Amino acid sequence: MNKELPIALTKQACQICWKTFDRDILIHQNLLIDGEQFKKQFHGKVTGFLDYPCDECKTKLNEKYLPVIIIDPEKSTVNLNNRINPGNEYRMYPVMFVKIDALSKIFEEEIIDEVLQRIEKDRFLLIDEEASKKIGLIDYYEKMKKNPD
Numbered sequence: 001m002n003k004e005l006p007i008a009l010t011k012q013a014c015q016i017c018w019k020t021f022d023r024d025i026l027i028h029q030n031l032l033i034d035g036e037q038f039k040k041q042f043h044g045k046v047t048g049f050l051d052y053p054c055d056e057c058k059t060k061l062n063e064k065y066l067p068v069i070i071i072d073p074e075k076s077t078v079n080l081n082n083r084i085n086p087g088n089e090y091r092m093y094p095v096m097f098v099k100i101d102a103l104s105k106i107f108e109e110e111i112i113d114e115v116l117q118r119i120e121k122d123r124f125l126l127i128d129e130e131a132s133k134k135i136g137l138i139d140y141y142e143k144m145k146k147n148p149d
């Protein structure tokens with residue numbers, strides 16, 4: 001008889017870039033689920049978010065880049081306060097990192113403070129696709145991709 005406890009290695013995702021990292025080891029303790037079923041259910045699965053940015057994102061943040069995420073609000077899930085909790089956003093593009101100095105080229109002067117406050121609170125800025133087109137964020141992104149800095 002195999003007395004070894006089935007264990008599953010699970011993953012957690014960086015809240016900013018959604019890259020996943022091996023993280024928790026779950027040990028089978030639920031006697032109602034059979035060991036193999038337990039492994040199938042949890043092994044290699046993403047169980048949640050890291051509560052800190054991954055190294056790559058941390059480097060970007062330290063270099064004064066701000067994470068901006070373009071979403072489809074219709075497909076995102078809002079909470080009771082009509083806000084989208086991190087992880088419930090439907091992303092249209094991979095996260096883009098906008099240099100803090102470039103904010104003034106993208107956002108109108110009078111909303112920059114609000115933008116910075118949002119980023120401070122959520123770690124990143126969610127912006128809907130319609131608005132991001134209007135302010136030229138997607139054009140900016142394409143340009144940066146071809147010609148960084």
Ligand SMILES: [Zn+2]
Nearest residue numbers: 014017054057
């Ligand atoms: Zn990351």
